[in-house]
Amino acid sequence: MKNINSIISRNVQSIEISGIRKFFNKVAKYPDAISLTLGQPDFNVPEKIKEAMINAINENKTTYTSNAGIIELRKEISSYLKTQHINYNENEICITIGGSEGLMDIFAALIDPSDKVLVPTPAYPAYESCVKLLGGNVVNYNLKEDFSIGFEELEKLIVQEKPKVMVLSYPSNPTGAILSKEDNDKLHKIISENEIIVVSDEMYSALYFEKEYYSIAQFDDIKDKVIVVGGFSKMFSMTGLRIGYVCATEEFMNSIMKVHQYNVSCAPSIVQYGAYEGLKNCMEDVECMKKEFIKRRDYLYDRLIKIGFESNIPMGAFYMFPSIKKFNLKSEDFCERLLKEAGVAAVPGLAFGVGGEGYVRISYAYSMEQLKEACDRIENFVKNL
Ligand SMILES: Cc1ncc(COP(=O)(O)O)c(C=O)c1O
Numbered sequence: 001m002k003n004i005n006s007i008i009s010r011n012v013q014s015i016e017i018s019g020i021r022k023f024f025n026k027v028a029k030y031p032d033a034i035s036l037t038l039g040q041p042d043f044n045v046p047e048k049i050k051e052a053m054i055n056a057i058n059e060n061k062t063t064y065t066s067n068a069g070i071i072e073l074r075k076e077i078s079s080y081l082k083t084q085h086i087n088y089n090e091n092e093i094c095i096t097i098g099g100s101e102g103l104m105d106i107f108a109a110l111i112d113p114s115d116k117v118l119v120p121t122p123a124y125p126a127y128e129s130c131v132k133l134l135g136g137n138v139v140n141y142n143l144k145e146d147f148s149i150g151f152e153e154l155e156k157l158i159v160q161e162k163p164k165v166m167v168l169s170y171p172s173n174p175t176g177a178i179l180s181k182e183d184n185d186k187l188h189k190i191i192s193e194n195e196i197i198v199v200s201d202e203m204y205s206a207l208y209f210e211k212e213y214y215s216i217a218q219f220d221d222i223k224d225k226v227i228v229v230g231g232f233s234k235m236f237s238m239t240g241l242r243i244g245y246v247c248a249t250e251e252f253m254n255s256i257m258k259v260h261q262y263n264v265s266c267a268p269s270i271v272q273y274g275a276y277e278g279l280k281n282c283m284e285d286v287e288c289m290k291k292e293f294i295k296r297r298d299y300l301y302d303r304l305i306k307i308g309f310e311s312n313i314p315m316g317a318f319y320m321f322p323s324i325k326k327f328n329l330k331s332e333d334f335c336e337r338l339l340k341e342a343g344v345a346a347v348p349g350l351a352f353g354v355g356g357e358g359y360v361r362i363s364y365a366y367s368m369e370q371l372k373e374a375c376d377r378i379e380n381f382v383k384n385l
Pocket of ligand 1: 039097100101169173201231232233243
């Protein structure tokens with residue numbers, strides 16, 4: 001056989017498997033380690049969702065659904081989004097296999113080879129990889145110290161690079177930062193004045209710790225330039241059930257739907273009934289989970305600051321992204337040593353792009369006991385650095 005590299009596509013060769021997974025796999029070699037690596041809430045799927053899925057099986061709701069997904073769920077998503085002042089009707093929503101499929105569908109519908117896509121750094125790694133897989137060119141925009149948008153640089157890049165698409169990612173994985181009203185208004189102005197499409201990943205919109213939620217999708221006058229990705233993996237702690245959604249004007253949706261149709265036909269039918277039940281009857285479960293995350297965030301933040309870390313206080317999702325710059329170690333070396341010497345696994349910031357170097361991502365989707373023990377271990381580790 002020929003050299004494998006001459007067979008595998010150049011686009012695939014240009015990407016690597018996720019640094020998050022890579023590190024998670026290393027942790028398996030340290031059975032006593034506490035892993036704070038994954039973006040998986042440690043709550044069970046709400047009982048009513050489980051029952052709805054069991055009922056769906058017993059009622060033989062196991063056939064293909066319409067490509068876009070069952071209408072009752074799309075209508076329920078539309079109502080849910082209205083509570084966040086975001087307007088999409090059921091024909092502007094497509095149910096996908098997690099936000100992951102949604103992201104890929106959108107990029108595949110938009111990107112031609114060499115098209116430029118503005119991607120924040122640090123950010124969830126899938127954006128860069130999806131763009132590269134499709135032959136697009138990633139142009140990074142840096143986030144400021146508090147992980148908000150550096151508008152001066154952003155505006156310059158839009159003028160100089162003329163990107164076709166821009167990714168927004170709030171509430172953020174890995175930083176826990178959210179979009180402020182002021183920044184949302186600034187973005188609105190920039191997007192109104194420029195030829196650019198925004199892909200707004202709002203996977204963590206249900207895990208938002210402020211009173212008011214801000215999203216670029218709230219501006220109806222630029223709706224023809226905005227596409228939203230959302231989902232239930234985090235909201236209902238159902239990461240393995242693989243369900244999410246995309247919202248876009250029908251003009252965009254017609255093309256996104258082509259990719260979705262030929263890729264997966266539809267999202268799993270029984271899970272669609274589960275998500276429907278969740279939106280109708282499990283919002284209290286989401287509130288309970290959110291309250292618990294806030295408690296854990298406060299605990300983790302206090303401990304890390306006392307230990308001597310510098311960190312922003314996360315206002316959404318369930319990740320903290322403290323700086324490790326003062327320790328003069330690369331994020332991969334820091335995490336490797338933290339794992340080997342202290343038995344705590346956290347994700348190196350570099351896994352989230354060049355802007356993540358100098359930081360580590362700690363997920364607090366773990367029990368208070370695990371967080372306490374992990375903080376004790378981190379404290380001892382840092383003393384000896
Ligand atoms: C920011 C962000 N977007 C999208 C996803 C994909 O989520 P899903 O499980 O719905 O595919 C994740 C998962 O961690 C995420 O953190």
